[in-house]
Amino acid sequence: MDERQPQDPLTRSARSKLPFLEPRGTEGRLLCSQGAPVSEPRVIRKQIGNFLEDFVPGQTFRHKGGKTVTEGLFTTFTEFTMTTNPLAKNARYARAYGFEGLVCPPGLVMLVAFSQTVEDVSENARANLEYIDMRFGAPVYVGDTIEVETKVLGVSGSKSNPKLGVVHVQSVARKNLGAPDAAVVLAWQRKVQVWKRDEAAELHAGTAEPDPVSAELWLPPYDASRDYKALAHLANADTYFEDFEPGTRIEHSRGRTMTSEHIHLTAVLDNTSQVHCNQFMIDLDPKQYVGGELIIFGGIPFVLCLGLSCPNVGDNALGDLVYKTGRHTAPLFAGDTVFAATEILGKRDHPSRDDVGILETRLHGHKFVRAASDGEAGARSEPKASEVHRDASASAPSGWRKVQIFELDRALVVKRRSHYA
Numbered sequence: 001m002d003e004r005q006p007q008d009p010l011t012r013s014a015r016s017k018l019p020f021l022e023p024r025g026t027e028g029r030l031l032c033s034q035g036a037p038v039s040e041p042r043v044i045r046k047q048i049g050n051f052l053e054d055f056v057p058g059q060t061f062r063h064k065g066g067k068t069v070t071e072g073l074f075t076t077f078t079e080f081t082m083t084t085n086p087l088a089k090n091a092r093y094a095r096a097y098g099f100e101g102l103v104c105p106p107g108l109v110m111l112v113a114f115s116q117t118v119e120d121v122s123e124n125a126r127a128n129l130e131y132i133d134m135r136f137g138a139p140v141y142v143g144d145t146i147e148v149e150t151k152v153l154g155v156s157g158s159k160s161n162p163k164l165g166v167v168h169v170q171s172v173a174r175k176n177l178g179a180p181d182a183a184v185v186l187a188w189q190r191k192v193q194v195w196k197r198d199e200a201a202e203l204h205a206g207t208a209e210p211d212p213v214s215a216e217l218w219l220p221p222y223d224a225s226r227d228y229k230a231l232a233h234l235a236n237a238d239t240y241f242e243d244f245e246p247g248t249r250i251e252h253s254r255g256r257t258m259t260s261e262h263i264h265l266t267a268v269l270d271n272t273s274q275v276h277c278n279q280f281m282i283d284l285d286p287k288q289y290v291g292g293e294l295i296i297f298g299g300i301p302f303v304l305c306l307g308l309s310c311p312n313v314g315d316n317a318l319g320d321l322v323y324k325t326g327r328h329t330a331p332l333f334a335g336d337t338v339f340a341a342t343e344i345l346g347k348r349d350h351p352s353r354d355d356v357g358i359l360e361t362r363l364h365g366h367k368f369v370r371a372a373s374d375g376e377a378g379a380r381s382e383p384k385a386s387e388v389h390r391d392a393s394a395s396a397p398s399g400w401r402k403v404q405i406f407e408l409d410r411a412l413v414v415k416r417r418s419h420y421a
Contacts, residue, residue: 048272049123051197052155052165057208059152061120065270066147067112069104073268074142077108080265081307082254085314086234093234097318098220104140106320107303112140113173113186114299115269116148121169122192123273127290128298129166129191131326131408135215136319138183144175146185153189154207165203167194170210187215188323217319219413222355232421236315240417241347241357244313248344252308257337258296266297273297296332301406305365308340316420317412318356326408336367338405345409355419358411365406371399 078088086093087103094102122128140146154168173186189210266276274281275289276297286292306314314320332338346360396402415421 047197049119050121050194051124052157052167052194053196053198053201053203055152055155055167055194056204057152057155057206061117061150061152063116063120063148063150065116066145067116067270068145069108069112069140069142071142073112074102074104074108076265076268077111077303078105081105081107081303082256082310083107083307084236084311085317086231087318090234093231096226096228096231098223099139099141101141104142104144105303105306106136107306109136109140109146109173109186110134110188111269111299111303112146113148113171115271116146116173117150117169117171118271118273121150121167122194124195124197125273125275126164126193126195128328129193131323132189132191134186134188134323134326135213136217136321137185137187137215138175138181138218139319140175140185144185145177146173146175147177148173151211152208153210155203155205157203157205158193162199163196164193165196167192168207170213172211172213172215183218184213184215187213217321217413219318219353219356222353222419228420236311237421239311239313239315239317239414240421241316241359241414242417244344244347244359244414246344246346246360250309250312250342250344252312252340252342254308254311255337255339256304256308258300258332258334260334262296262300262334263294265300269297269299271297271299290331291333293333296334296336298328298332298406301328301332301338301365302326302408304338305340305363305406305408308338309342309363313342313359313361314412316415317359318415319413321358321411321413324409324411326406328406330367330403330405332367332405336369338365338367340365350413354416356413356415359414361410361412363406363408363410364404366402366404368396368400369403371396371401 083089083105085105087097087099088094088105089102091102094100148171150169150171152167153170154166156166158164158166168189168191170189171187172184174182175185176182263277266273275295277294279294282289282293289295341364343362343364344359345362348358348360350356350358
């Protein structure tokens with residue numbers, strides 16, 4: 001577009017009929033060619049994203065942009081989350097197992113896909129409430145392009161707050177559309193709490209059925225002629241299927257402190273939700289926003305908990321099968337440190353493979369907050385009952401409280417030592 005042309009929705013023919021405008025006079029006023037004063041230019045205040053009253057059950061969004069996974073994006077999030085699975089770290093290892101190259105960790109696939117839905121679904125949200133039936137499909141490699149579409153499954157108003165309501169959606173992410181390797185990489189549902197633009201507006205309340213979507217985790221075939229055992233030293237030796245016992249809780253030793261880096265991490269994912277990056281907006285009405293400060297994008301503690309658990313649970317996984325349900329139970333802010341724990345809920349045979357098994361787990365994320373009295377430096381408001389860590393063995397250092405921030409029911413496909421080590 002010629003930068004000299006006005007950025008205006010008028011057509012070229014309509015614009016040609018307008019009087020020519022040029023600055024004249026010592027006061028710098030804008031005058032038309034006949035010398036008559038022209039009023040101030042009109043102001044258009046654009047509102048991005050949808051509000052609660054804009055959603056209609058059955059409505060479909062084909063989200064803008066799409067995103068190609070670059071080496072920079074891959075490296076940034078693989079290293080940030082402390083992922084240790086060699087499939088995401090060592091190309092020789094990944095190819096030896098039958099993958100084309102380094103494999104995107106499931107959390108990164110989720111982040112790239114999820115963020116594409118934000119402008120249409122949760123730009124004007126207060127909180128993400130629940131992840132449902134998140135199923136993984138084809139592997140994602142550096143260079144793959146992911147595009148997403150979303151169907152609205154439900155709209156309902158809040159009984160306690162007329163300014164809020166809940167939108168239930170189903171999203172499907174596909175890679176490399178139009179190419180021979182085009183495939184579904186992720187399908188999921190989520191529920192999000194969304195603000196109304198106009199408190200008095202009527203809602204399109206109702207429900208719609210989800211679309212049938214095939215998302216089956218692709219696994220490289222087992223090849224008995226390959227020397228898998230020669231690579232076994234590259235992964236932790238105690239994370240094979242045989243090593244896990246149902247009824248066990250694993251407390252992961254590593255933690256990561258979040259800083260204002262979360263703004264950059266959210267931006268490189270194209271997540272534009274203002275509650276993650278616009279402190280001025282929050283300062284204008286702090287009571288309307290959780291904590292009265294920038295809240296860290298929920299996908300960040302999500303993938304960080306996956307990464308923190310990786311050396312003890314996911315090092316010998318060939319992939320994540322499904323996340324049946326997940327939810328954020330407390331917000332995360334800059335300055336908080338994330339820790340994780342994993343409960344082993346169950347084990348079962350893979351329906352068609354004897355070299356791997358399916359591990360059923362529940363991943364927990366938590367942080368510690370100072371147990372300071374009101375008004376004392378560093379104190380935060382008391383957590384809700386649902387936010388306090390529920391495990392009876394949970395303990396915190398003196399002067400601190402342990403607060404649960406995240407929970408995810410996760411099934412992984414894990415290698416058997418009998419075949420790989």
